[in-house]
Amino acid sequence: MHGKLELISPSMSTLGLDVFPSPIDTDVFGTFTGDVARRASPFETALAKAREGMRAASTTLGLASEGSIGVQGFLPIVADVETVIFVDDDEGFVLAETAVSHHIVTHSWTLSQGLPLEADLERAGFPNHGLIVRSDRKAVDITKGIHDHKELNRVIEHCWEMGATQVTVESDLRAHHCPSRRPTIAEAARKLANRLLNSCPSCDCPGWGLVDIVRGRECAQCALPTQAKLADVFGCSRCSARETGALNTEPADPSTCERCNP
Numbered sequence: 001m002h003g004k005l006e007l008i009s010p011s012m013s014t015l016g017l018d019v020f021p022s023p024i025d026t027d028v029f030g031t032f033t034g035d036v037a038r039r040a041s042p043f044e045t046a047l048a049k050a051r052e053g054m055r056a057a058s059t060t061l062g063l064a065s066e067g068s069i070g071v072q073g074f075l076p077i078v079a080d081v082e083t084v085i086f087v088d089d090d091e092g093f094v095l096a097e098t099a100v101s102h103h104i105v106t107h108s109w110t111l112s113q114g115l116p117l118e119a120d121l122e123r124a125g126f127p128n129h130g131l132i133v134r135s136d137r138k139a140v141d142i143t144k145g146i147h148d149h150k151e152l153n154r155v156i157e158h159c160w161e162m163g164a165t166q167v168t169v170e171s172d173l174r175a176h177h178c179p180s181r182r183p184t185i186a187e188a189a190r191k192l193a194n195r196l197l198n199s200c201p202s203c204d205c206p207g208w209g210l211v212d213i214v215r216g217r218e219c220a221q222c223a224l225p226t227q228a229k230l231a232d233v234f235g236c237s238r239c240s241a242r243e244t245g246a247l248n249t250e251p252a253d254p255s256t257c258e259r260c261n262p
Ligand SMILES: [Zn+2]
Pocket: 219, 220, 221, 222, 223, 224, 254, 257, 258, 259, 260, 261
């Protein structure tokens, strides 16, 4: 429904996998506009989508993706976290990869009269990026996927005619209306495909890769263990096999030390 096939299938076809869409409506798993609230984590949501698609298509392999878009931490920068999941019931494993981007174009603003300013439309990446219009009067339906100036103005005028006192205009974050999300979805799919090429040294299951990190590099100033990364931990997507990568023994910056920089 959201044009993700062309983003995901090129990476998967390098593995010899033929990806085709499953006829399900994934909006029931939650939407960005909040008309269907998403209750589970992105991983769980992606997994539920893949499972539903596998049921509908009667396959033992499934793929799905899920985006999580919002402000992370204290900085007012919007992060786009894209998860792509692969379910393999023949081999018996589930593997997900994520890609993060801060280049997503999003904007949301309210009007109390008239039509949007060109500056706001530019910030929203319109008309390349789609917009959503909602009135504070519940009688008027939300309009999504607007890419045309004339349609945008018509929808907003209609809100005023129906007695709105405030109209909210915001980015339509669905993948087929948000081109700045699309490279990140493709990147997550690429990471997933690359990881599927690596097999577990213990059980030969595909999907061997980074599963954790070990912190605790010594502080350059006081030599106590810090929060800085000491090593990567690689693991299997099916069995409990784990391997710690090369240790980074370089002294850590005192800014990562709880004693020197509490
Ligand atoms: Zn220290």
